Amino acid sequence: MKRQKSQKNNGFLTGEKKMKRYKKLLMVAPLACMLGTGAVTFPTASHADAAPVAASEYDFGQGSTYSSENISNALYVRLRAGIEASPELRQKFKIADDERIQVEQGEGNFNGEKTPAINYGLRDQLSKVTASSTGTNITVNPTTVTEVEAGKIELLSYRNDTPITQKQFTTEKQVKRVDTVTATNQYGFKLGFESSTNFKVNALVAQAEQSFKASAEFNFSHTDTNTVTNEETVTFKAQEVQAAVGGTTNYFTRVGKAKFSGSFQTDAALTDLKLKLPIVKNTNNQTVVHTEEVTLTSQDIYTIFKNTPSIPLPAYLSFDDNGKKVLVKNVTFNYTGEMGYNTAAQAEFITFDQDKSL
Known part of the structure; x- marks a missing residue:
């Protein structure tokens, strides 16, 4: 015993x-x-x-440099805990006190019974998150500028064979100018998605005869498009010209088009995350009670990150605590475009002797 x-x-x-x-x-x-x-x-x-x-x-799979995959992982490891810890976000997803977001998991075995795998494509949804530039004024100097069209608009040509200077007036003329720019990021991030961004291009157009500066301004404002086009009618108003004696006075402006391209870096805020999440009871992960679709703003994403402080923030992200945003640091945007240009009106005087020699 x-x-x-x-x-x-x-x-x-x-x-x-x-x-x-x-x-x-x-x-x-x-x-x-x-x-x-x-x-x-x-x-x-x-x-x-x-x-x-x-x-x-x-690093919880967040990586050390920004990419769609790493940012998706940074969101994935925080999402459920970050949402469920926020009364405001629980309300957005209509999550009751006895409910939670369904957990994705592989096929399992519980008390001898197989439980099916659960996968509602959460990672794929998170990969669609975008980021919007935070700068409201961006000025760039293209690394490549190529003149593709050049011309001259004659405003006046007067031959003065009188003994005195003649007062003449140029003819008013108009020309249409079209400027366009496309700014892209390899991960689909946007310029001016959340707030209006003024984008200015300063280009140096080089010609055989001379070089001159040209510029164009664009406004990216709350839009999905990466391209902005401006159309403008440029008017050369009539003005007085003094035509000298003994030759021909020409008054004109140079016009043309130039293509440009380059790149720049700016911080961008994570935003516009569209999610469709199944909600279950706390005691049953298999049975979906309801499904909710919500588009998270930059402030919502900030809340999710702030609610999960035990997960370290990767080096490529930072907090904008004043604006309540999660920033992707030093995002590279490439841009290409075409701008019309015109020089200031120019005067040219050709003496009769020069005229004969031509």
Whole structure:
């Protein structure tokens, strides 16, 4: 009897040791399996026995440079916890106190019964997030400028063979000018999506005879398009010209078109994230109670990030606490375009002697 009692005691002690070891495994489980994804599986024993990694050294799959994939991962590991911790966002998604966002997971086995995999394409949804430039005034100097069309508009040509200077007036003329620019980012980020952005191009147009500066201004304002086109009618008003004696006075302006291209960097705020999320009861991850579609603003995304401080912010992101935005730092935009130009009116005097020699 004593031996049997000892076996029971030993059995109890063995179970207690197992329970302590199980609790130890729970303690060292990476935070990634508890936040954002809501994963229900724990690391393997070999993972658990490995040297602990400080939270600041573990990037949660967010990477070290910005890309669609890394930004999607940064959102993925925060999304559920960040939304569920915010009363305002819970209200947007109509999440009751006894509800939560459904957790994506692989096929499982619970008490001998298989549970189906759950995948509603959350990563794909997150990859559609965009970023909008924060600068309201951007001025660039293109690295490449090529003249594609050049011409001259004659405003006056007067031959003065009288003995005195003659007062003449130029003819008023008009010409249509079309400027266009396309600004793109390899990940689809936008200029001026959240607020109006004034984009100015200063170009140096080089000709055989002379070089001169040309400029064009564009306004990107609350639009999905990457291209802005301006059309303008330029009027050369009639003006007085003094025609000298002994030759022909020509008065004209040069017009033309130039293509330009270049790139620039600016910070951009994460925004316009359209999500369709299934909502379940806290006690049942399989049965969807309702599904909600919401477009998150830049402030909503800021709230999600601020609600998950235990996950380190990757180096390519920063907080704008005044504007309540999450910024992608130093986003590169490439731009190409075409601008019309015209020089100031110019006077030319050709003496009769010069005229004969031509």
